[in-house]
Amino acid sequence: MRPSRHLRSAARQRSHRLPAAAAGDASEGRLDAEVIRRNKAITAHMRAGRVADAERLFAAMPRRSTSTYNAMLAGYAANGRLPLAVSLFRAIPRPDTFSYNTLLHALAVSSSLADARGLFDEMPVKDSVTYNVMISSHANHGLVSLARHYFELAPEKDAVSWNGMLAAYVRNGRIEEARGLFNSRTEWDAISWNALMAGYVQCGKMSEARELFDTMPARDVVSWNTMVSGYARRGNMVEARRLFDAAPVRDVFTWTAVVSGYAQNGMLEEARRVFDAMPERNPVSWNAMMAAYVQRRMMDEAKELFDMMPCRNVASWNTMLTGYAQAGMLVEARAVFDTMPKRDAVSWAAMLAAYSQGGCSEQTLWLFVEMGRCGEWVNRSAFACVLSTCADIAALECGMQLHGRLIRAGYGVGCFVGNALLAMYFKCGNMEDAQNAFEEMEEKDVVSWNTMIAGYARHGFGKEALQIFDTMRTTSTKPDDITLVGVLAACSHSGLVEKGISYFYSMHHDFGVTAKPEHYTCMIDLLGRAGRLAEAHDLMKDMPFEPDSTMWGALLGASRIHRNPELGRSAAEKIFELEPENAGMYVLLSNIYASSGKWRDVGKMRVMMEERGVKKVPGFSWIEVQNKVHTFSVGDCVHPEKEKIYAFLEELDMRMKKAGYVSATDMVLHDVEEEEKEHMLKYHSEKLAVAYGILNIPPGRPIRVIKNLRRLGRKLSVISRSGTSIPTPHAAPFLLAASCRSRHWTSTLLTANGPPLELLSSGGKVLGSRGRTL
DNA sequence: GTAGGGTTAG
Numbered sequence: 001m002r003p004s005r006h007l008r009s010a011a012r013q014r015s016h017r018l019p020a021a022a023a024g025d026a027s028e029g030r031l032d033a034e035v036i037r038r039n040k041a042i043t044a045h046m047r048a049g050r051v052a053d054a055e056r057l058f059a060a061m062p063r064r065s066t067s068t069y070n071a072m073l074a075g076y077a078a079n080g081r082l083p084l085a086v087s088l089f090r091a092i093p094r095p096d097t098f099s100y101n102t103l104l105h106a107l108a109v110s111s112s113l114a115d116a117r118g119l120f121d122e123m124p125v126k127d128s129v130t131y132n133v134m135i136s137s138h139a140n141h142g143l144v145s146l147a148r149h150y151f152e153l154a155p156e157k158d159a160v161s162w163n164g165m166l167a168a169y170v171r172n173g174r175i176e177e178a179r180g181l182f183n184s185r186t187e188w189d190a191i192s193w194n195a196l197m198a199g200y201v202q203c204g205k206m207s208e209a210r211e212l213f214d215t216m217p218a219r220d221v222v223s224w225n226t227m228v229s230g231y232a233r234r235g236n237m238v239e240a241r242r243l244f245d246a247a248p249v250r251d252v253f254t255w256t257a258v259v260s261g262y263a264q265n266g267m268l269e270e271a272r273r274v275f276d277a278m279p280e281r282n283p284v285s286w287n288a289m290m291a292a293y294v295q296r297r298m299m300d301e302a303k304e305l306f307d308m309m310p311c312r313n314v315a316s317w318n319t320m321l322t323g324y325a326q327a328g329m330l331v332e333a334r335a336v337f338d339t340m341p342k343r344d345a346v347s348w349a350a351m352l353a354a355y356s357q358g359g360c361s362e363q364t365l366w367l368f369v370e371m372g373r374c375g376e377w378v379n380r381s382a383f384a385c386v387l388s389t390c391a392d393i394a395a396l397e398c399g400m401q402l403h404g405r406l407i408r409a410g411y412g413v414g415c416f417v418g419n420a421l422l423a424m425y426f427k428c429g430n431m432e433d434a435q436n437a438f439e440e441m442e443e444k445d446v447v448s449w450n451t452m453i454a455g456y457a458r459h460g461f462g463k464e465a466l467q468i469f470d471t472m473r474t475t476s477t478k479p480d481d482i483t484l485v486g487v488l489a490a491c492s493h494s495g496l497v498e499k500g501i502s503y504f505y506s507m508h509h510d511f512g513v514t515a516k517p518e519h520y521t522c523m524i525d526l527l528g529r530a531g532r533l534a535e536a537h538d539l540m541k542d543m544p545f546e547p548d549s550t551m552w553g554a555l556l557g558a559s560r561i562h563r564n565p566e567l568g569r570s571a572a573e574k575i576f577e578l579e580p581e582n583a584g585m586y587v588l589l590s591n592i593y594a595s596s597g598k599w600r601d602v603g604k605m606r607v608m609m610e611e612r613g614v615k616k617v618p619g620f621s622w623i624e625v626q627n628k629v630h631t632f633s634v635g636d637c638v639h640p641e642k643e644k645i646y647a648f649l650e651e652l653d654m655r656m657k658k659a660g661y662v663s664a665t666d667m668v669l670h671d672v673e674e675e676e677k678e679h680m681l682k683y684h685s686e687k688l689a690v691a692y693g694i695l696n697i698p699p700g701r702p703i704r705v706i707k708n709l710r711r712l713g714r715k716l717s718v719i720s721r722s723g724t725s726i727p728t729p730h731a732a733p734f735l736l737a738a739s740c741r742s743r744h745w746t747s748t749l750l751t752a753n754g755p756p757l758e759l760l761s762s763g764g765k766v767l768g769s770r771g772r773t774l
Numbered sequence: 775g776t777a778g779g780g781t782t783a784g
Binding site for chain 2: 037039067071073099104132161170189193223256260282284285290294317322347350
């Protein structure tokens with residue numbers, strides 16, 4: 001239910017009868033001890049969360065005062081029952097300013113500020129509490145100038161008004177303005193001093209905070225706590241401890257601040273000693289100690305505390321959940337998630353991040369669906385997790401739906417979610433949408449720019465990548481080392497050799513970026529692709545660190561392109577030394593041998609792989625059809641529609657042979673029998689996926705096939721509207737698919753200008769099961 | 775008797 005509409009009409013209806021109510025009613029105005037006693041009881045029930053008890057008491061009261069209603073109203077609001085609060089408000093016979101203020105506060109914190117503003121405008125009588133609610137609730141939403149507006153509007157400002165305005169500045173990081181307000185008058189109380197002090201602590205200005213602390217007229221326990229926790233958070237445990245020992249009074253806050261200070265600064269034993277000495281503990285203290293163990297991955301100790309603690313709250317469960325997740329114990333994390341009595345946004349975000357970072361793409365998506373079913377608000381963190389999962393498995397349709405949802409949620413312009421969105425579009429090969437999303441982002445950070453540059457570079461759009469880089473240089477965002485990796489990769493992929501070399505040697509001077517191994521890898525790749533193998537090799541010898549397997553891999557790839565088997569072999573040997581289990585390298589070297597017909601060497605590689613227990617990752621291809629992901633492997637016989645698919649392929653094969661097509665069996669890089677080779681060409685996973693796409697996707701719509709393997713030394717195979725030619729044995733089925741979608745089965749067999757058809761060799765992850773709805 | 779401002783954990 002939307003409260004605003006009902007509310008406005010309710011307020012309007014009663015505005016004309018309010019003067020009578022304000023004048024009071026003789027029977028109600030009289031002191032009634034019994035009513036007051038029951039009002040107190042209602043408040044007590046509500047504060048303890050016993051809404052039903054309060055309701056029972058309320059219903060049984062023979063006489064009520066406006067305070068009775070107000071107590072119920074405040075109780076409903078505090079227990080998250082906003083719709084009930086609104087309807088109760090409408091039933092109050094003679095609402096007073098108290099009633100209005102209570103509802104105003106409830107709207108401001110749990111509904112929308114617009115609703116609160118509407119009620120504010122209609123309030124017949126306003127007092128300083130009314131203004132104070134408006135000041136602090138706008139401040140809490142970051143709307144400092146509106147907070148200031150209500151502050152100035154207030155005819156009478158009490159201590160809370162001044163402190164509210166002070167807190168408005170402090171909480172939004174505007175410490176200078178807070179100081180200005182503070183200096184403008186002298187009548188400040190302890191809360192004001194503490195607020196300003198906390199402001200300095202928050203922005204790390206401990207000496208200014210200390211000066212306030214030393215000069216303040218009166219210190220209460222909060223003042224000490226603010227300073228102790230401030231020092232603790234900045235890692236100054238010596239000073240934190242000194243103040244802790246000097247404090248005249250210590251409460252749970254003081255103790256907990258010291259415990260979490262030691263914990264966060266890696267002083268586990270000290271943390272535990274203080275924790276054990278605590279005279280009184282609350283859930284926060286327990287959580288702080290648990291977090292200390294969690295940080296050190298000491299999950300058994302954390303669990304022991306968790307089981308011991310008498311009063312667990314959501315944060316306690318969340319601490320265990322994130323602990324298991326960060327330790328890679330996803331099963332335990334999920335068990336916590338499933339058993340916790342109550343979940344909040346942190347719980348969902350932690351579980352999503354656990355799956356997403358653990359590479360469990362399917363579980364991430366399922367959990368996200370569950371999140372929607374539970375009515376949980378999808379926050380920025382959840383969007384970012386799920387988008388990065390969509391990127392992992394190149395699930396474009398799913399990602400685009402998320403894009404729509406996040407725009408509606410108002411997250412489209414920020415860089416936290418925006419960067420994940422860009423990465424998703426690039427991973428799915430959708431440069432246009434990435435560019436559009438990038439242009440719509442209101443805040444761009446260095447990651448946004450880097451994502452764009454690397455994204456374009458990775459798909460071979462070097463010029464576009466460099467254009468983005470040039471635009472970036474006109475902004476205030478400074479390029480970092482990752483930016484330069486993208487720039488060098490862009491030069492490499494678009495053959496801008498001299499430009500790349502020039503960036504490499506000037507980047508330290510121009511951008512203060514020192515060459516890291518990643519930059520050298522780009523340069524080896526760049527020189528190697530250009531056929532300057534000797535220079536690439538020399539650069540490897542001259543660089544200030546040992547070459548790693550990625551660098552040798554770049555050299556190996558280049559050796560293959562420029563047909564230098566000797567260099568290729570020595571590069572491969574280095575890689576086998578460094579990474580004896582890197583299956584990709586065996587396959588790559590094996591392919592070098594195969595392409596020159598050295599089947600015996602290919603055989604040796606296979607024996608080597610078996611001896612060393614190297615497992616080749618099986619190749620999968622998949623396709624999204626109506627929000628379902630269909631996965632295929634070579635010669636697949638699991639898919640429910642396999643008969644249809646194979647029959648269709650047989651038919652295609654017949655027509656191709658009639659048109660004079662001969663299978664390019666020599667390109668199948670396995671030493672297998674001729675017939676077997678043909679079978680592999682006919683039924684390799686990409687082809688099955690394309691066939692399924694042709695059968696199930698309406699003509700005119702793109703068929704996007706994604707595969708998990710991305711072979712080194714070969715560029716992406718993308719057949720696009722522009723008809724890029726494809727130098728792989730897989731060309732034929734795709735050209736064929738393109739042609740049969742354009743209903744010219746044979747005549748367009750060797751041209752690729754049919755409807756859009758894309759093959760993404762994206763290195764995506766294979767989903768665990770098939771044909772599942774996302 | 776009922777509403778508004780400062781300190782701790784994830």
